[in-house]
Amino acid sequence: MEGLIENWIGRVADAASAGRSLAIRGGGSKAFYACPEQGEVLEVSGHRGIVAYEPTELVVTARAGTPLRELAAALAEKGQWLPFEPPHFGASATVGGMFAAGLSGPRRQAVGALRDYVLGVKVLNGSGEVLSFGGQVMKNVAGYDVARLFAGSLGTLGVVLEVSLKVLPLPVAEKSLRFSIDEAAALGKLNAWGGRPLPISASAWHQGVLTLRLSGAAAAVAAAQRHLGGEELAAGLATAFWESLREQTYAFFAGDAPLWRLSLPSVAPPQPLPGSTLIEWGGAQRWLREGDGRAIRVAAARAGGHATLFRADHALKASEGVFQPLPAPLLRIHRQLKRAFDPQGVFNRGRMYPGL
Amino acid sequence: MQTNLADFIKDTPAGREADAILRSCVHCGFCTATCPTFQLLGDELDGPRGRIYLIKEMLEGQAVSQTTQLHLDRCLSCRACETTCPSGVRYHRLLEIGREVMEERVPRPLVVRATRFLLCEALPRRWIFRPAVAIGQLMRPLLPAALAEKVPLAAGGAARPWPRRAGHKRRMIALAGCVQPILTPNTNAATARVLDRLGIELIEAPAANCCGALRYHLHAQEKALDDMRQVIDAWWPDVESGRVEGFVMTASGCGEHVREYGKLLKDDPAYADKAARIAAMTRDACEVLAAEQEPLAALLRQAGADSGERVAFHSPCTLQHAQKIRGVVEALLTAAGYRLAPVADPHLCCGSAGTYSISQPVLAGQLRDNKLAAMNAASPALLVTANIGCQTHLQSGSKVPVRHWIELIDERLNVGA
Amino acid sequence: MSIESSVADRRFTVDRQALIASLRAVLPEQALLVEEEEMRPYECDGLTAYRQLPLIVALPADEAQVQAIVKVCHALKVPVVARGAATGLSGGATPHRDGVVVSLAKLKKIISVDPVSRTAVVQPGVRNLSVSEAAAPYALYYAPDPSSQIACTIGGNVAENAGGVHCLKYGLTVHNVMRVRGLTIDGEIVEFGNAALDAPGYDLLALMNGSEGLLAVITEVTVRLTPKPELAQVVIASFGDVRQAGDAVAGIIAAGIIPAGLEMMDRKAIHAVEPYVNAGYDMDAAAILLCESDGTPEEVAEEIGRMTAVLEQSGASGIRVSQDEAERLRFWAGRKAAFPAVGRMTPDYLCMDGTIPRKRLAEMLDAINRLSEKYALRCANVFHAGDGNLHPLIMYDANQPGELDRALAFGAAILELSVKFGGTITGEHGVGIEKVDVMAEQFSLAEIAAFHRLKAAFDEHGLLNPGKGVPTLARCREYTLARVGSATSPRS
Numbered sequence A: 001m002e003g004l005i006e007n008w009i010g011r012v013a014d015a016a017s018a019g020r021s022l023a024i025r026g027g028g029s030k031a032f033y034a035c036p037e038q039g040e041v042l043e044v045s046g047h048r049g050i051v052a053y054e055p056t057e058l059v060v061t062a063r064a065g066t067p068l069r070e071l072a073a074a075l076a077e078k079g080q081w082l083p084f085e086p087p088h089f090g091a092s093a094t095v096g097g098m099f100a101a102g103l104s105g106p107r108r109q110a111v112g113a114l115r116d117y118v119l120g121v122k123v124l125n126g127s128g129e130v131l132s133f134g135g136q137v138m139k140n141v142a143g144y145d146v147a148r149l150f151a152g153s154l155g156t157l158g159v160v161l162e163v164s165l166k167v168l169p170l171p172v173a174e175k176s177l178r179f180s181i182d183e184a185a186a187l188g189k190l191n192a193w194g195g196r197p198l199p200i201s202a203s204a205w206h207q208g209v210l211t212l213r214l215s216g217a218a219a220a221v222a223a224a225q226r227h228l229g230g231e232e233l234a235a236g237l238a239t240a241f242w243e244s245l246r247e248q249t250y251a252f253f254a255g256d257a258p259l260w261r262l263s264l265p266s267v268a269p270p271q272p273l274p275g276s277t278l279i280e281w282g283g284a285q286r287w288l289r290e291g292d293g294r295a296i297r298v299a300a301a302r303a304g305g306h307a308t309l310f311r312a313d314h315a316l317k318a319s320e321g322v323f324q325p326l327p328a329p330l331l332r333i334h335r336q337l338k339r340a341f342d343p344q345g346v347f348n349r350g351r352m353y354p355g356l
Numbered sequence B: 001m002q003t004n005l006a007d008f009i010k011d012t013p014a015g016r017e018a019d020a021i022l023r024s025c026v027h028c029g030f031c032t033a034t035c036p037t038f039q040l041l042g043d044e045l046d047g048p049r050g051r052i053y054l055i056k057e058m059l060e061g062q063a064v065s066q067t068t069q070l071h072l073d074r075c076l077s078c079r080a081c082e083t084t085c086p087s088g089v090r091y092h093r094l095l096e097i098g099r100e101v102m103e104e105r106v107p108r109p110l111v112v113r114a115t116r117f118l119l120c121e122a123l124p125r126r127w128i129f130r131p132a133v134a135i136g137q138l139m140r141p142l143l144p145a146a147l148a149e150k151v152p153l154a155a156g157g158a159a160r161p162w163p164r165r166a167g168h169k170r171r172m173i174a175l176a177g178c179v180q181p182i183l184t185p186n187t188n189a190a191t192a193r194v195l196d197r198l199g200i201e202l203i204e205a206p207a208a209n210c211c212g213a214l215r216y217h218l219h220a221q222e223k224a225l226d227d228m229r230q231v232i233d234a235w236w237p238d239v240e241s242g243r244v245e246g247f248v249m250t251a252s253g254c255g256e257h258v259r260e261y262g263k264l265l266k267d268d269p270a271y272a273d274k275a276a277r278i279a280a281m282t283r284d285a286c287e288v289l290a291a292e293q294e295p296l297a298a299l300l301r302q303a304g305a306d307s308g309e310r311v312a313f314h315s316p317c318t319l320q321h322a323q324k325i326r327g328v329v330e331a332l333l334t335a336a337g338y339r340l341a342p343v344a345d346p347h348l349c350c351g352s353a354g355t356y357s358i359s360q361p362v363l364a365g366q367l368r369d370n371k372l373a374a375m376n377a378a379s380p381a382l383l384v385t386a387n388i389g390c391q392t393h394l395q396s397g398s399k400v401p402v403r404h405w406i407e408l409i410d411e412r413l414n415v416g417a
Numbered sequence C: 001m002s003i004e005s006s007v008a009d010r011r012f013t014v015d016r017q018a019l020i021a022s023l024r025a026v027l028p029e030q031a032l033l034v035e036e037e038e039m040r041p042y043e044c045d046g047l048t049a050y051r052q053l054p055l056i057v058a059l060p061a062d063e064a065q066v067q068a069i070v071k072v073c074h075a076l077k078v079p080v081v082a083r084g085a086a087t088g089l090s091g092g093a094t095p096h097r098d099g100v101v102v103s104l105a106k107l108k109k110i111i112s113v114d115p116v117s118r119t120a121v122v123q124p125g126v127r128n129l130s131v132s133e134a135a136a137p138y139a140l141y142y143a144p145d146p147s148s149q150i151a152c153t154i155g156g157n158v159a160e161n162a163g164g165v166h167c168l169k170y171g172l173t174v175h176n177v178m179r180v181r182g183l184t185i186d187g188e189i190v191e192f193g194n195a196a197l198d199a200p201g202y203d204l205l206a207l208m209n210g211s212e213g214l215l216a217v218i219t220e221v222t223v224r225l226t227p228k229p230e231l232a233q234v235v236i237a238s239f240g241d242v243r244q245a246g247d248a249v250a251g252i253i254a255a256g257i258i259p260a261g262l263e264m265m266d267r268k269a270i271h272a273v274e275p276y277v278n279a280g281y282d283m284d285a286a287a288i289l290l291c292e293s294d295g296t297p298e299e300v301a302e303e304i305g306r307m308t309a310v311l312e313q314s315g316a317s318g319i320r321v322s323q324d325e326a327e328r329l330r331f332w333a334g335r336k337a338a339f340p341a342v343g344r345m346t347p348d349y350l351c352m353d354g355t356i357p358r359k360r361l362a363e364m365l366d367a368i369n370r371l372s373e374k375y376a377l378r379c380a381n382v383f384h385a386g387d388g389n390l391h392p393l394i395m396y397d398a399n400q401p402g403e404l405d406r407a408l409a410f411g412a413a414i415l416e417l418s419v420k421f422g423g424t425i426t427g428e429h430g431v432g433i434e435k436v437d438v439m440a441e442q443f444s445l446a447e448i449a450a451f452h453r454l455k456a457a458f459d460e461h462g463l464l465n466p467g468k469g470v471p472t473l474a475r476c477r478e479y480t481l482a483r484v485g486s487a488t489s490p491r492s
């Protein structure tokens, strides 16, 4: 392992002195996401393995190249998991890729996002230094929260070597319910339920059907089901449904049409945008197929959120930009932060924003 | 907190007491959250922790000016900070010591001294105060609004007669007081009627005038002690003869003060013991009633009527913070069938605070208006409190009548009578 | 104060008169305090061991005034120290000798409470507890509840990433804040986060949480509100032995339970609190655990049953369950008043804040007891046991020569141990000025240098809260050198 990192340090130094960019690559399962890779590939999936896992501490530390499946299996064995349900997007997904993409699955509305479970990281920066931030304990405010800054930074600040994450026990009971309801009414219901102590752990609305998942203690799930009504989904079907949403294998996501992700306040009304829509996270995450990029970005901003061109070909990504443009002062801070960790601009150049 | 008191005070009794209090404060800042003046002004110097610091600096020999004076003057002495303080800091004592030192250090302008002198001489004397109020009330419609507000309105219900002496075995004394008999004569009368129903005769000792609180808080310590001695002289024969079982306070401001008699007169050999004895025999009217819970409940049942009338209660600082009596009046009113309207921030002072409404009119007005807004939030039919100062101060800004709670109990008991 | 401190450095050359004139030009008269007499009470926060008179104190009343102050300070290269309720225990709001203290206490408007989106928008000077009070009519509350919640402000909570007694289940400030609006040091208005669940670009919102006033001045915060659980109950378990209590904590987590709160107090802490709060704590216990369960009544009953079983197995000598909401609040009131209540036993205390893996709780307590003997200072222990976050309260008397230095050495020894046990020097109180030197215990020079570069990305000239949070590289080297000479006390 040490040899591996030594080798990378050398490559970083070479790239830095030559002014080249390195494209960090783990399992490659999320290569489709964000702006296209540039430069020579730095293959990092060899740095793998669970470093420490103590179920009673609720903490796991894994090397970035560890396959996500392997981690999930190790946790499941002890009745625990990563509650934010990170999408794998392929069998080759790694812990590092999950961390760098920063994506969360259906349960995000109830339990928080990946960044909320990050406790610490070990990274390799653009000057070839191995640095640790955060730690393996639940609470830690020593120094700036660099670990969370790296989460979702798409490898633009450095190579993630190791991640420490908070884990939780698996829910005891789960049930999924279906309701026939139109978009506006579904949004209304989701927000009203959100204000009540109900064990709703996921929601999805598409084409007039709202699916809810309840998770928690058996008694709480049963009580909520009595209260909410709806039609119960068979357990096997339900599991498959939520997994297909998480992995975007659900029919809505099929085909080559561009996929937009709108991150909006949950209370935002139905958006007057053409194209088919699927709503998750209690109204806070809305997927859209097709549409005019500019109109989508304007609508998202007006509603108080932002839009990401989640899946598209390179040409469309280049013309629309993948992520919502940043206001000038924030863009300036981004550039300076990039320089603070990667002064020569070695890592994942342009993967998030052009010039970053 | 670390302290280093200056030589001028270090080895005096006051200095030692102040040092102990200062050192019990850990500067956590919890108290600032519940301080009325900090809430209005948002300056550390206008909160308890800042005032403690200002006093500490002064006692450590730092130069003081009108600045310290201003911020100490703005303190209401409401003692909300003491209720909040987890460290048991006796703030009011520190403030008293601090104010005394400050009076020596920082001279006051002549007008201020003159006003204080007038307040000091007039308020505690019924024979001056009564005509002054009468004239003020007559003139009220003619006065500009700002001034008119300052003339106390006759608050509370019309005075109904005291009960005819029924020769009960149990007997208690009520403090006649200085301003109360003039402004709200029904308060003691109502107390007498309620106690009469409970088999307790209430009497007043005419020679007991002002309890001394007014002048004490105007830094006329000696005059205040004289007021106190006068009260003790008026009461003592009845204590000695065993004719009365205790003293009933219908104004929590007076009650707080009488309960401190023992401490305040501890250095006067002629009065120390008597003062302590009287202080120990003193109760707020609500405590007296609470002790008669069962007979009172029976009487209320007898009276029958349960109006469900909505009332908002303001617990005076002297009741909830100084005497630490909480929830007792509320329970009595509920037992008598009144519905208590919720009042936000019940710990906050109404701004009356002795003569504060005269010395700090702007802050007092803001506090009063905030308190009235909080009390009226649920549109109660009546506002109720437990101290004459709060009652008149609140009434000066309120169209809704402000009453003493005992009047409400009295009315309920007399429904069927 | 004799401690040589990082807020008295002479890096900045400030013309005080020119600064006053420039500030007077943009602020109302009463918004500036310039006399020593009126600035003294601002010379420290909840950590009174460090005191420093500021150059000037400013009391702005709105964002525009804050912006005007920051712009003047930026133009004249004057340090800016933001201050909320100054309840912090690490000296995060200790003034700088050449700086302006900007008190945000007057920015205390609750701008909106929206029950539908379950958010509240508040100014930084709004008290933590008043957010929950404002949300209460909608059966919502703001989850992070630091012990000082009655007084501490949301701005300060964000700056410190404050925790509380319920954060094992409900998270820290960083998990409950959606948007922070503030000013960069050049006076530009910036917004981190938004009303949605995420924002494009780097997670600057996370970075703001716990940044101790070193990156921006906060002027507005959007917080997430949480539905009040139908029912909450607390179990108090007494233990005759501290070790058993430590084991019970690990046992509860091992049973797959995430309690809403899991707190531990040792005998000294119990004895400080009980006479004042009358919470009903067992005065004979060596330690007590407070375990809270919340949810639907069925859920709570089930969980309380499981927790009670674990507690009994771990050797609890007594178990009580709160019977109503008033009793539950009383059980918690003791815990929340614990720090200042220790003030009844001692004129001064230092509150430590290390976090360690839970399984080492008992070992740590033993070590603290030994250190207590070594330094001849008493120590009460209050732990967020569920998070492994320790708050040893070291009692000393600042009026006794040498006691403060002993207390500081005692504290430093505890922090070293925290790092050695695989934990951190601060779980929730922040580094501030208090632990700035000990940072070198936890981070390498390269990591410290990375922090400095990060800071410079926001604040090139280092004007925001200088001397706090991250030690200069020179101080790190000194610290490391001094440590070589002494095994236990970095200060000796």
Ligand code: SF4
Binding pocket: B034, B035, B036, B037, B038, B046, B047, B048, B051, B074, B075, B076, B077, B078, B079, B080, B081, B082, B091
């Ligand atoms: S007595 Fe009242 S006004 Fe004075 S400091 Fe205490 S809380 Fe504030």
Ligand code: SF4
Binding pocket: B024, B025, B026, B027, B028, B029, B030, B031, B032, B048, B049, B052, B081, B084, B085, B086, B087, B088, B089, B091, C340, C343
């Ligand atoms: S609450 Fe008590 S200990 Fe804390 S600052 Fe106020 S007076 Fe001092």
